[in-house]
Amino acid sequence: MRIATWNVNSITARLPRLLAWLESTGTDVLCIQETKTTAEGFPAAELRELGYESAVNATGRWNGVAVISRAGLEDVVTGLPGGPGYEGVQEPRAVSATCGPVRVWSVYVPNGREVGHDHYAYKLRWLEALNKAVAEDAAGERPFAVLGDYNIAPADEDVWDPALFAESTHVTPAERAALAALRDTGLQDVVPRPLKYDRPYTYWDYRQLGFPKNKGMRIDLVYGNAPFAAAVKDSYVDREERKGKGASDHAPVVVDLDV
Numbered sequence: 001m002r003i004a005t006w007n008v009n010s011i012t013a014r015l016p017r018l019l020a021w022l023e024s025t026g027t028d029v030l031c032i033q034e035t036k037t038t039a040e041g042f043p044a045a046e047l048r049e050l051g052y053e054s055a056v057n058a059t060g061r062w063n064g065v066a067v068i069s070r071a072g073l074e075d076v077v078t079g080l081p082g083g084p085g086y087e088g089v090q091e092p093r094a095v096s097a098t099c100g101p102v103r104v105w106s107v108y109v110p111n112g113r114e115v116g117h118d119h120y121a122y123k124l125r126w127l128e129a130l131n132k133a134v135a136e137d138a139a140g141e142r143p144f145a146v147l148g149d150y151n152i153a154p155a156d157e158d159v160w161d162p163a164l165f166a167e168s169t170h171v172t173p174a175e176r177a178a179l180a181a182l183r184d185t186g187l188q189d190v191v192p193r194p195l196k197y198d199r200p201y202t203y204w205d206y207r208q209l210g211f212p213k214n215k216g217m218r219i220d221l222v223y224g225n226a227p228f229a230a231a232v233k234d235s236y237v238d239r240e241e242r243k244g245k246g247a248s249d250h251a252p253v254v255v256d257l258d259v
Contacts, residue, residue, distance in 0.1 A: 001071065001257045003029045003104065004238075005147035005220055007203075007250035010036040011066075014248055015043055021241055022050055025254065028071045029099045031106030031147040035064030042066065057095040064092050065108050065148070071100035083129040086110070086122045093126070094133075101259045102228070103137055107148035112169035120169060123151070127178035131185060138186040138225045143259055145224035146187065149203075149250065152179055154189065158218035160201065170219065187223040191235045191253060200237045203250045210249075211242055220253050231257040 004027050008014040011032065022030065035042060035058045042064075044054040053073040058064030067073070080094040096105040107130065112123040130146070137144045152175045156162040165171045183189075191200070201216025210216065224232070234256040242251040 001029070001100070001102065001259050002027045002254060003031075003099075003102065003145070003147070003222075003257060004252050004254040005031040005033070005106065005149075005222060006241075006252040007033040007108070007149040007220060007248060009034050009248040009250065011043060011064075012037055012041070013246070015046065017241070017246060017248075019046060019050065021238075021252070022047075022052070025238075027254070029067065029069045029102070029104060030252075031104060032066040032068065033064075033106065033108040033149045034062070035066055036060070036062060037064060055095050055097045057092040059092050063108060065095050065106045067095055067097045067099070067104060067106045069097065069099040071102075072098070074098045075103070080107075080126070080129055081133045083133070084122060084125040086119065094130070102143045102145070102257070104144070105134060105146040105148070107146055107150070109149065109151045111151050112175070115167065115169060115172060123169075124174055124178060127175075127182070131178070131181050134182070134187070135185045140225070141227060143225070143228040143231055143257065145190070145222055145228045145255075146182070147222045147253075149219060150179070150221045151219055152176065152221075153217050153219055154179055154221070158201070160215045160217065170217065182223060186225050188226075188229055190222050190224045190229050190232050190255060191237075201251075202237055202253055204242065206249050220250055222253060222255050224255075228257070231259050233258050 110123040202220035204211035204216040
């Protein structure tokens with residue numbers, strides 16, 4: 001079973017690439033972030049033609065998440081139970097579903113903007129709510145994973161130049177402590193370092209030749225429980241999909257399971 005996560009940075013802009021990628025990779029379940037469309041505007045019909053069902057949490061603007069699956073789609077939960085709002089709005093940043101033998105969450109963790117900003121405090125509250133929401137599934141016997149754009153680099157080696165980020169979000173002790181708390185629920189990072197190349201980043205800024213110069217960050221993560229981790233047979237960051245005209249600024253992260 002092949003499961004992946006991908007911040008597409010607008011599913012409308014990326015749809016031709018997405019459809020071609022799904023066909024070429026044979027992915028069974030894909031967790032998508034930053035759809036930038038409404039639920040009504042989500043391309044469920046086009047995906048259905050390839051055999052995928054869709055669970056979508058999207059209201060337009062800059063957020064939006066989805067799980068698409070050709071392995072079944074049941075027990076869908078839209079939103080983060082107990083999650084905080086921001087400026088009075090419950091943002092569409094989480095959706096979960098059972099896909100055959102595996103349960104997954106697709107999450108788009110708030111960016112945080114800058115240390116001390118209200119959005120940074122919101123990010124930490126959101127991560128605390130995520131921790132509580134996934135604890136039961138994480139401790140269960142069913143393979144379970146939280147996949148998505150965490151907007152946190154777990155360690156200094158996950159950032160191309162840690163010194164440049166020393167005063168920024170994505171690397172602060174509080175954010176990394178939130179990841180550690182998530183691991184304490186029984187989850188672990190199932191995409192190890194190193195992979196097939198040094199510094200397996202997943203995001204590169206469009207500006208200043210970020211991708212050609214490999215000035216990236218590893219912020220798209222797959223955190224699985226023990227049954228999920230035990231089933232992992234291979235994992236990789238699909239850097240090829242970050243290349244060329246019309247690419248997202250994130251690359252897909254792919255995990256192969258024996259389930």
